[in-house]
Protein backbone atom coordinates (compact mmCIF):
# COMPACT_ATOMS: atom_id res chain seq x y z
CA UNK A 1 0.00 0.00 0.00
CA UNK A 2 1.43 3.34 -1.06
CA UNK A 3 1.36 5.71 1.88
CA UNK A 4 2.45 8.79 -0.06
CA UNK A 5 0.20 11.76 -0.71
CA UNK A 6 -2.14 11.24 -3.61
CA UNK A 7 -4.69 13.55 -5.18
CA UNK A 8 -6.69 14.00 -8.32
CA UNK A 9 -7.64 17.32 -9.83
CA UNK A 10 -11.33 17.41 -10.56
CA UNK A 11 -13.79 19.81 -12.05
CA UNK A 12 -16.48 20.90 -9.66
CA UNK A 13 -19.35 23.23 -10.43
CA UNK A 14 -20.35 25.71 -7.71
CA UNK A 15 -23.72 24.60 -6.35
CA UNK A 16 -24.82 28.23 -6.07
CA UNK A 17 -23.65 30.00 -9.24
CA UNK A 18 -22.49 27.12 -11.44
CA UNK A 19 -18.97 28.34 -12.08
CA UNK A 20 -16.66 25.40 -12.69
CA UNK A 21 -13.58 25.13 -10.48
CA UNK A 22 -10.61 22.81 -10.41
CA UNK A 23 -10.44 21.11 -7.03
CA UNK A 24 -7.75 18.85 -5.60
CA UNK A 25 -9.24 15.78 -4.05
CA UNK A 26 -6.87 13.94 -1.72
CA UNK A 27 -7.25 10.21 -1.32
CA UNK A 28 -4.10 10.07 0.80
CA UNK A 29 -2.67 12.91 2.90
CA UNK A 30 0.80 12.12 4.20
CA UNK A 31 1.79 14.92 6.57
CA UNK A 32 5.29 13.58 7.18
CA UNK A 33 5.89 13.98 3.47
CA UNK A 34 3.89 17.23 3.19
CA UNK A 35 3.62 18.96 6.59
CA UNK A 36 1.78 21.92 5.06
CA UNK A 37 -1.22 19.66 4.47
CA UNK A 38 -1.61 19.12 8.21
CA UNK A 39 -1.91 22.88 8.72
CA UNK A 40 -4.41 23.06 5.90
CA UNK A 41 -6.56 20.37 7.49
CA UNK A 42 -6.45 22.08 10.89
CA UNK A 43 -7.29 25.49 9.41
CA UNK A 44 -10.23 24.12 7.39
CA UNK A 45 -8.44 24.89 4.14
CA UNK A 46 -8.36 21.43 2.67
CA UNK A 47 -11.82 19.90 2.91
CA UNK A 48 -13.58 22.99 1.66
CA UNK A 49 -15.06 24.37 -1.52
CA UNK A 50 -14.55 28.06 -2.21
CA UNK A 51 -16.11 29.91 -5.11
CA UNK A 52 -14.34 33.09 -6.19
CA UNK A 53 -17.27 34.11 -8.35
CA UNK A 54 -20.09 34.18 -5.81
CA UNK A 55 -18.16 33.85 -2.54
CA UNK A 56 -19.69 30.57 -1.47
CA UNK A 57 -17.65 28.62 1.08
CA UNK A 58 -18.86 25.15 1.89
CA UNK A 59 -17.36 22.12 3.62
CA UNK A 60 -16.37 19.35 1.25
CA UNK A 61 -15.78 16.14 3.13
CA UNK A 62 -14.95 12.96 1.28
CA UNK A 63 -13.19 9.70 1.91
CA UNK A 64 -9.52 10.27 2.62
CA UNK A 65 -6.68 8.69 4.58
CA UNK A 66 -4.57 10.87 6.86
CA UNK A 67 -1.11 9.38 7.31
CA UNK A 68 1.61 10.52 9.68
CA UNK A 69 4.48 8.15 8.95
CA UNK A 70 6.70 9.66 11.63
CA UNK A 71 4.11 9.45 14.41
CA UNK A 72 2.74 6.18 13.01
CA UNK A 73 -0.81 7.48 12.71
CA UNK A 74 -3.46 6.30 10.27
CA UNK A 75 -6.78 8.15 10.40
CA UNK A 76 -9.36 6.99 7.90
CA UNK A 77 -11.91 9.72 7.20
CA UNK A 78 -15.16 8.37 5.85
CA UNK A 79 -18.38 10.40 6.07
CA UNK A 80 -20.33 7.42 4.81
CA UNK A 81 -19.25 3.79 4.93
CA UNK A 82 -19.88 1.95 1.70
CA UNK A 83 -18.79 -1.38 0.26
CA UNK A 84 -15.79 0.36 -1.28
CA UNK A 85 -14.89 1.80 2.11
CA UNK A 86 -14.74 -1.67 3.58
CA UNK A 87 -12.51 -2.88 0.73
CA UNK A 88 -10.20 0.07 1.13
CA UNK A 89 -10.14 -0.33 4.92
CA UNK A 90 -9.16 -3.97 4.52
CA UNK A 91 -6.18 -2.89 2.40
CA UNK A 92 -5.12 -0.20 4.84
CA UNK A 93 -5.49 -2.69 7.66
CA UNK A 94 -2.39 -4.43 6.32
CA UNK A 95 -0.32 -1.28 6.72
CA UNK A 96 1.71 -1.08 9.89
CA UNK A 97 0.80 1.84 12.21
CA UNK A 98 0.78 2.59 15.91
CA UNK A 99 -2.70 4.07 15.89
CA UNK A 100 -5.48 3.32 13.41
CA UNK A 101 -8.74 5.19 13.68
CA UNK A 102 -11.90 5.62 11.67
CA UNK A 103 -13.43 9.10 11.82
CA UNK A 104 -16.64 10.26 10.22
CA UNK A 105 -16.22 14.03 10.13
CA UNK A 106 -13.58 16.68 9.59
CA UNK A 107 -13.99 17.84 13.21
CA UNK A 108 -13.31 14.34 14.47
CA UNK A 109 -10.22 14.10 12.25
CA UNK A 110 -8.92 17.42 13.56
CA UNK A 111 -9.55 16.32 17.13
CA UNK A 112 -7.54 13.11 16.62
CA UNK A 113 -4.64 15.18 15.24
CA UNK A 114 -4.71 17.55 18.24
CA UNK A 115 -4.88 14.66 20.73
CA UNK A 116 -1.91 12.98 19.04
CA UNK A 117 0.01 16.29 19.05
CA UNK A 118 -0.29 16.28 22.85
CA UNK A 119 0.76 12.63 23.07
CA UNK A 120 -2.54 11.77 24.76
CA UNK A 121 -4.61 8.62 24.43
CA UNK A 122 -7.85 9.38 22.59
CA UNK A 123 -9.64 6.61 24.50
CA UNK A 124 -8.95 8.34 27.82
CA UNK A 125 -10.17 11.63 26.35
CA UNK A 126 -13.49 10.00 25.38
CA UNK A 127 -13.91 8.62 28.91
CA UNK A 128 -13.33 12.12 30.28
CA UNK A 129 -16.07 13.46 28.00
CA UNK A 130 -18.50 10.89 29.39
CA UNK A 131 -17.63 12.04 32.91
CA UNK A 132 -18.29 15.64 31.90
CA UNK A 133 -21.79 14.77 30.74
CA UNK A 134 -22.78 14.29 34.38
CA UNK A 135 -21.51 17.76 35.29
CA UNK A 136 -23.37 19.24 32.32
CA UNK A 137 -26.64 17.52 33.19
CA UNK A 138 -28.54 20.74 33.88
CA UNK A 139 -27.33 22.49 30.72
CA UNK A 140 -28.10 19.46 28.58
CA UNK A 141 -31.66 19.49 29.88
CA UNK A 142 -32.17 23.07 28.66
CA UNK A 143 -30.24 22.81 25.42
CA UNK A 144 -29.13 20.17 22.97
CA UNK A 145 -25.43 19.31 23.28
CA UNK A 146 -24.34 18.49 19.74
CA UNK A 147 -20.70 17.67 20.32
CA UNK A 148 -17.74 17.83 22.68
CA UNK A 149 -14.29 18.20 21.16
CA UNK A 150 -10.82 18.27 22.64
CA UNK A 151 -8.72 21.36 22.02
CA UNK A 152 -5.65 22.99 23.58
CA UNK A 153 -3.72 26.19 23.87
CA UNK A 154 -0.14 25.89 25.06
CA UNK A 155 -0.20 23.57 28.07
CA UNK A 156 -3.90 24.06 28.74
CA UNK A 157 -6.39 21.46 27.55
CA UNK A 158 -10.02 22.32 26.83
CA UNK A 159 -13.28 20.69 25.95
CA UNK A 160 -15.18 22.69 23.36
CA UNK A 161 -18.92 22.34 23.85
CA UNK A 162 -21.25 22.77 20.90
CA UNK A 163 -24.79 23.59 22.01
CA UNK A 164 -27.67 23.93 19.61
CA UNK A 165 -29.07 27.16 21.09
CA UNK A 166 -26.24 28.60 23.18
CA UNK A 167 -23.52 28.02 20.60
CA UNK A 168 -19.93 27.21 21.48
CA UNK A 169 -18.57 27.05 25.02
CA UNK A 170 -15.22 26.04 26.40
CA UNK A 171 -14.24 24.38 29.66
CA UNK A 172 -10.64 23.97 30.83
CA UNK A 173 -9.44 20.46 31.54
CA UNK A 174 -6.38 20.03 33.74
CA UNK A 175 -3.46 17.76 32.99
CA UNK A 176 -3.87 16.30 36.50
CA UNK A 177 -7.39 15.25 35.62
CA UNK A 178 -6.12 13.54 32.47
CA UNK A 179 -3.43 11.65 34.44
CA UNK A 180 -6.04 10.66 37.01
CA UNK A 181 -8.45 9.42 34.33
CA UNK A 182 -5.61 7.55 32.64
CA UNK A 183 -4.90 5.80 35.92
CA UNK A 184 -8.56 4.96 36.60
CA UNK A 185 -9.36 3.64 33.11
CA UNK A 186 -6.12 1.91 32.20
CA UNK A 187 -7.36 -1.50 33.34
CA UNK A 188 -10.49 -1.16 31.17
CA UNK A 189 -8.65 -0.58 27.92
CA UNK A 190 -5.49 -2.62 28.26
CA UNK A 191 -2.58 -1.82 26.04
CA UNK A 192 -2.74 0.66 23.23
CA UNK A 193 -4.41 -1.06 20.27
CA UNK A 194 -2.47 -0.23 17.17
CA UNK A 195 -2.92 -2.92 14.62
CA UNK A 196 -6.68 -2.71 13.98
CA UNK A 197 -8.92 0.18 12.90
CA UNK A 198 -11.21 1.38 15.65
CA UNK A 199 -13.87 4.05 15.87
CA UNK A 200 -13.08 5.73 19.17
CA UNK A 201 -15.74 8.24 20.12
CA UNK A 202 -18.17 9.01 22.95
CA UNK A 203 -20.38 6.13 21.91
CA UNK A 204 -17.47 3.75 22.27
CA UNK A 205 -16.60 5.10 25.73
CA UNK A 206 -20.26 5.20 26.82
CA UNK A 207 -20.75 1.57 25.86
CA UNK A 208 -17.87 0.57 28.10
CA UNK A 209 -18.81 2.82 31.04
CA UNK A 210 -22.55 2.16 31.11
CA UNK A 211 -22.96 -1.35 29.78
CA UNK A 212 -20.18 -3.22 31.47
CA UNK A 213 -20.85 -1.88 34.95
Ligand SMILES: [Zn+2]
Nearest residue numbers: 014017051054
Ligand atom coordinates in the same frame (compact mmCIF):
# COMPACT_ATOMS: atom_id res chain seq x y z
ZN1 LIG B 1 -20.29 30.26 -6.96
